[in-house]
Amino acid sequence: MDRDVELATLTSLLDLDEFEVVESSRDRREKMRRLTVTPKVIVGLCPHCHGIADERHACHDRVVRDLPMGGQQVELVVRLSQYRCRACDKFFTPRLAALAQGSHATERLLERLAALASRSDVATAAGFFGIAEKTAEGWYYQYIEQKEPGPRLEPVRSLGIDELSLKKDTGNSAAC
Numbered sequence: 001m002d003r004d005v006e007l008a009t010l011t012s013l014l015d016l017d018e019f020e021v022v023e024s025s026r027d028r029r030e031k032m033r034r035l036t037v038t039p040k041v042i043v044g045l046c047p048h049c050h051g052i053a054d055e056r057h058a059c060h061d062r063v064v065r066d067l068p069m070g071g072q073q074v075e076l077v078v079r080l081s082q083y084r085c086r087a088c089d090k091f092f093t094p095r096l097a098a099l100a101q102g103s104h105a106t107e108r109l110l111e112r113l114a115a116l117a118s119r120s121d122v123a124t125a126a127g128f129f130g131i132a133e134k135t136a137e138g139w140y141y142q143y144i145e146q147k148e149p150g151p152r153l154e155p156v157r158s159l160g161i162d163e164l165s166l167k168k169d170t171g172n173s174a175a176c
Helices: 004-014 107-119 122-129 133-147 163-168
Strands: 020-028 034-038 057-067 072-084
Touching: 004 020, 004 034, 004 057, 020 072, 057 107, 107 122, 107 133, 122 133
Parallel strands: 034 072
Antiparallel strands: 020 034, 057 072
């Protein structure tokens, strides 16, 4: 198969609209497929001043896990560009919707991990995806917190104070 056709097919199978597959390798012993992907967009929106930046400053790779494909685990080597905004003279790496913030996984992997963990447990979900249990646990709780934020708790202002003394303000109670 022609290399360009193979990469176009893998891009289509990967089904992440923001990315294009530029390289592929497979480790049959580890049942792992590594896909090197680049964002299709070549400009970035500055998060500081909201201007458009097209001046790439640097490029670095970030390895993230994705859903399995064809019975093999999938690692994406994402080539991320850092841009320099001419308007505000700041550097930034654009946020990509498919990549989960604060973890080395795609949003869809975390969504599926959370769905599996809610039906069984995190250890089983981690085993299914070939992820370390502690890593899956951290990703799971971070994902749940982002998707379903709990009630905002107020800080503790006093501890062990007689409520009547506090209301009377007799001066016999000490607040923390």
